[in-house]
Amino acid sequence: MRALILAAGLVLAGLPAVAADKPPPPASVLFWSQAQKEAGFPKMEAYFPMSTAARGDQVHELPAGAPLAVARVGGRTFDLAEYMAREKTAGILVLQDGKVRLERYGLGYGPEGRWTSFSVAKSVTSTLVGAAVKDGYIQSLDDAVTRYIPGLKGSAYDQVSVRQLLTMTSGVKWNEDYTDAKSDVALLFSTPADPGLDSTVSYMRRLPREAAPGAKWVYKTGETNLIGVLVTSATGKSLSAYLSEKIWKPYGMEKDALWMIDERGQEAGGCCLSMTLRDYGRVGEFLRTGGIGAS
Incomplete structure (x- = not known):
C-alpha cells in the first residue's frame, strides 16, 4: 500500500x-x-x-x-x-x-x-544526533552522557548513556505536567542557572533519581534539551548551524x-x-x- x-x-x-x-x-x-x-x-x-x-x-x-x-x-x-x-x-x-x-x-x-x-523539534534534534554519530563527533550511543556534558558529573546522570537520554529512560525523576506552574517542564525555563552553566544543565543536574538507568520511561522535554546541549558540545557547532549544514541547505x-x-x-x-x-x-x-x- x-x-x-x-x-x-x-x-x-x-x-x-x-x-x-x-x-x-x-x-x-x-x-x-x-x-x-x-x-x-x-x-x-x-x-x-x-x-x-x-x-x-x-x-x-x-x-x-x-x-x-x-x-x-x-x-x-x-x-x-x-x-x-x-x-x-x-x-x-x-x-x-x-x-x-x-x-x-x-x-x-x-x-x-x-x-x-x-515536540516536533525533538525529532529534528534526535536526527542531528544521528548525523553527529555518522560524522564521528559522537563515538557511540552507549557512551556516558557526562563524556559530552561534563556539567552533569556528580548528578543523577552519572551512569546514564546517550541512548538512555535519547529514549527518556534515564531513571531521573521528572514532571511534564503542562498545567502545573511548579512542574519541571515549567521550572526548567524559569529557574536561574548556576554561574557558568547552561540553564538546562544547571536545572537537570539538580534532579533526583527514581529508577535505575534504562528501567523506566518517562516523557521528559528537559532530556531532549540536554540532547541539544550534547550535540552542541560534541560538534562545537550550534544546533541551528548543524541543522543548516546537515539538512536545511543540502535537502x-x-x-x-x-x-x-x-x-x-x-x-x-x-x-x-x-x-x-x-x-x-x-x-x-x-x-x-x-x-x-x-x-
Whole structure:
C-alpha cells in the first residue's frame, strides 16, 4: 500500500503584551490563551531570542498530486473549511509519495509564514544526533552522557548513556505536567542557572533519581534539551548551524528556520523550532525517504 503521509497539521492557536526590551520567560508559552497562541505561534521571533538555520540556494520541490476532495476523521466526513474553523487549524499539508495532495490555510496564516513546533523539534534534534554519530563527533550511543556534558558529573546522570537520554529512560525523576506552574517542564525555563552553566544543565543536574538507568520511561522535554546541549558540545557547532549544514541547505528547504535560544545562545532542543508548513512537509519527506540523495 502506498503510504499516505500527513506531513503537517498545524493546530494554531495574538500575543501577550510584553516590554520590547524584556522578552517573557519561555515557560509562559505553556499558559498562553488560545488568542495568544493564534497571534504568537507564527512570530515567536518577536517575543523570544532566536537563532537561524539558513536555507541553501536550491529548493526541494513538492509537485502537485491528485487532489483530495474531503476530510475524513474517525470515519466521519467533514467539509474541510468547516473542520479547520471548528478545530482552529491554521494549516494542513498532506503529502503522498512526495506530492502535495492537500494544502490549506486558516486563521490568517499562509504559505510564507513560519509556525513554531513543540515536540516536533525533538525529532529534528534526535536526527542531528544521528548525523553527529555518522560524522564521528559522537563515538557511540552507549557512551556516558557526562563524556559530552561534563556539567552533569556528580548528578543523577552519572551512569546514564546517550541512548538512555535519547529514549527518556534515564531513571531521573521528572514532571511534564503542562498545567502545573511548579512542574519541571515549567521550572526548567524559569529557574536561574548556576554561574557558568547552561540553564538546562544547571536545572537537570539538580534532579533526583527514581529508577535505575534504562528501567523506566518517562516523557521528559528537559532530556531532549540536554540532547541539544550534547550535540552542541560534541560538534562545537550550534544546533541551528548543524541543522543548516546537515539538512536545511543540502535537502533544499524553502525558507530559513528559526530556533528559540536561551541567554547563553543554546537552542531549546525539545521545542520551539519555527518553519513553514511546506518545510514541515520536507522534514517528513527527508525522514521518509532516508535523507539526502535518497528521495
